[in-house]
Amino acid sequence: MSLEASGESGLSAGENLRELGLLAGAALAPWSGARWSPFVSLKGGIVRARRQVEIFGVAIGPDRVCDGGCPYSTGPAAEIGGGLDLRLGGRWALRLAQADYRIRRLAGETERGVRLSAGIVRR
Numbered sequence: 526m527s528l529e530a531s532g533e534s535g536l537s538a539g540e541n542l543r544e545l546g547l548l549a550g551a552a553l554a555p556w557s558g559a560r561w562s563p564f565v566s567l568k569g570g571i572v573r574a575r576r577q578v579e580i581f582g583v584a585i586g587p588d589r590v591c592d593g594g595c596p597y598s599t600g601p602a603a604e605i606g607g608g609l610d611l612r613l614g615g616r617w618a619l620r621l622a623q624a625d626y627r628i629r630r631l632a633g634e635t636e637r638g639v640r641l642s643a644g645i646v647r648r
Contacts, residue, residue, distance in 0.1 A: 527552035527566050533640075539578055546572040546602060554610070557648065562618065565607040572629050573597040587632070602629035610646065620646050 527550050534543045550568030557564075577584045577595040586595035606625030610618040625640045 526550075527568060529568060529570075531642075541577050541579065542574070543597075544572055544574040545597075546570065548602060548604060554648075558612075560612050562610045562612060563607065564610065565605075566625075567603075567605050569601070569603045571599060572602040572631070573599045574629070574631050598631040600630040600632075602627060604628070604640075606640075610648070612648075613645075616648050618646050618648055620644050 529546070529548045531546045531548075532544070534541075536542070548568040548570030550566060550570075552564055552566040554562050554564035556562050575586075575595055575597045577586045577591065579585070584591045584594050604625045604627040606623060608623030609621045611621055612618050620643050623642045625642075626637070627640055628635065628637050630636075
């Protein structure tokens with residue numbers, strides 16, 4: 526079982542992007558007891574995302590000008606991916622690399638993208 530709560534933000538071509546996700550699913554790590562442990566995963570859940578551009582302090586979203594920031598859109602998401610963990614001891618590991626292909630449906634549009642991540646995980 527794999528559970529992921531994520532938050533991302535950044536700028537892309539002048540657009541302010543923010544996304545929150547909660548996904549759960551299955552993960553397969555054939556050598557989970559080894560020091561180096563590759564894994565694959567398949568997850569599904571929901572995401573909330575907001576896209577806006579700010580010009581002179583005014584937020585502009587895909588559809589309109591927004592007072593106080595544009596609202597978030599919520600929709601379903603699924604992702605497939607894999608990576609490599611380095612076991613630290615006990616149930617903790619250092620996630621050296623993880624790559625996921627995520628598909629999400631927000632505001633009537635399907636969006637696809639690759640996510641790269643690293644961090645500390647409890648296994």
